[in-house]
Amino acid sequence: MTDNMEKGHNAKTGYVLVLPDANAQANYLADIILHQIEEKKDAVFRIALSGGSTPKKLYELLGGETYSHRLPWERLHLFFGDERMVPYTDEASNFRMVTEALLNHVNIPFRNVHPMPILEDVEKAARLYEENLQHEYGSRVLKNGEPLFDIVLLGLGTDGHTASLFPDTAVLEEKQKWVSWCQPKDAPHRRMTLTYPAIASSRLVIFVVSGENKVKIFREVREENAIYPSSKIETEGEVHWILDKAAGGE
Numbered sequence: 001m002t003d004n005m006e007k008g009h010n011a012k013t014g015y016v017l018v019l020p021d022a023n024a025q026a027n028y029l030a031d032i033i034l035h036q037i038e039e040k041k042d043a044v045f046r047i048a049l050s051g052g053s054t055p056k057k058l059y060e061l062l063g064g065e066t067y068s069h070r071l072p073w074e075r076l077h078l079f080f081g082d083e084r085m086v087p088y089t090d091e092a093s094n095f096r097m098v099t100e101a102l103l104n105h106v107n108i109p110f111r112n113v114h115p116m117p118i119l120e121d122v123e124k125a126a127r128l129y130e131e132n133l134q135h136e137y138g139s140r141v142l143k144n145g146e147p148l149f150d151i152v153l154l155g156l157g158t159d160g161h162t163a164s165l166f167p168d169t170a171v172l173e174e175k176q177k178w179v180s181w182c183q184p185k186d187a188p189h190r191r192m193t194l195t196y197p198a199i200a201s202s203r204l205v206i207f208v209v210s211g212e213n214k215v216k217i218f219r220e221v222r223e224e225n226a227i228y229p230s231s232k233i234e235t236e237g238e239v240h241w242i243l244d245k246a247a248g249g250e
């Protein structure tokens, strides 16, 4: 056990809540996000958004009537946890999904949205994103007690990946950089991703998992000896798992 293995600070010991279905899950998440933002009074609030299909319902809810008018968009900054190296117009783009589900429907200032840059030179793109994060954070060094992110949303792949931290990729060993990239085996696109150290600098990490194809991996990821990329997520804040019943099982 490391110091950070206390209850709640990592993926294996994080709190788990199973909700009846994906709608209840999205509503609960929207409420938590709103609550966290309100708690922070007038301060800037930084969220790293997850990609994939699962969070779409949540983003649509945040962009809809109930929440969009209650959220202080002026002080919200939206970052991305990962991205496929494809044009923003591509079906596979996380930025496209977030734009269609959320950004097109709210009055968020342009300067508050931080998509991952898409360049042929992915190394350079990752460096530029790291510089963007450092600029917004106000330091090139992560400080304990001053989290980079207020909330990091994460998904869970059936292979145990999260963000674009994929099994058997060198990015899993990254200890310094905040942003890096990988070419997952058998996947069509290179991916940019936040690294473990960047994710660890957060007040709250929320894994959002739904669907029965995630039941098995959810259990395995939290086993004591598990070595999946998701199993190794840690934070100076708390880790919460918010699942629908299909993913949480009994």
Ligand SMILES: O=C1O[C@H](COP(=O)(O)O)[C@@H](O)[C@H](O)[C@H]1O
Residues within 6 Å of the ligand: 050, 051, 052, 053, 054, 055, 081, 082, 083, 094, 154, 155, 156, 157, 158, 161, 162, 163, 164
């Ligand atoms: O590839 C990705 O997948 C995971 C999980 O995606 P989902 O479609 O099963 O919800 C996601 O966390 C990640 O951001 C995304 O790029």
